Amino acid sequence: MSRQTTLEPGDVVMTGTPAGVGHPQGRYLRSGSEVRIAIEGIGTLVNRCA
Numbered sequence: 001m002s003r004q005t006t007l008e009p010g011d012v013v014m015t016g017t018p019a020g021v022g023h024p025q026g027r028y029l030r031s032g033s034e035v036r037i038a039i040e041g042i043g044t045l046v047n048r049c050a
Contacts, residue, residue: 001013029035029049038044 033049035047
């Protein structure tokens with residue numbers, strides 16, 4: 001993405017999910033759910049749903 005446009009601190013990059021993920025399987029985020037995103041060599045971002 002950064003090849004197409006300049007990203008600045010605070011920019012939000014939003015993506016979607018492929019069909020069949022979550023909803024059809026009855027899997028939803030709830031209060032207390034944790035989402036972890038890890039990038040090797042950079043670290044892990046953890047977000048908890050409230």
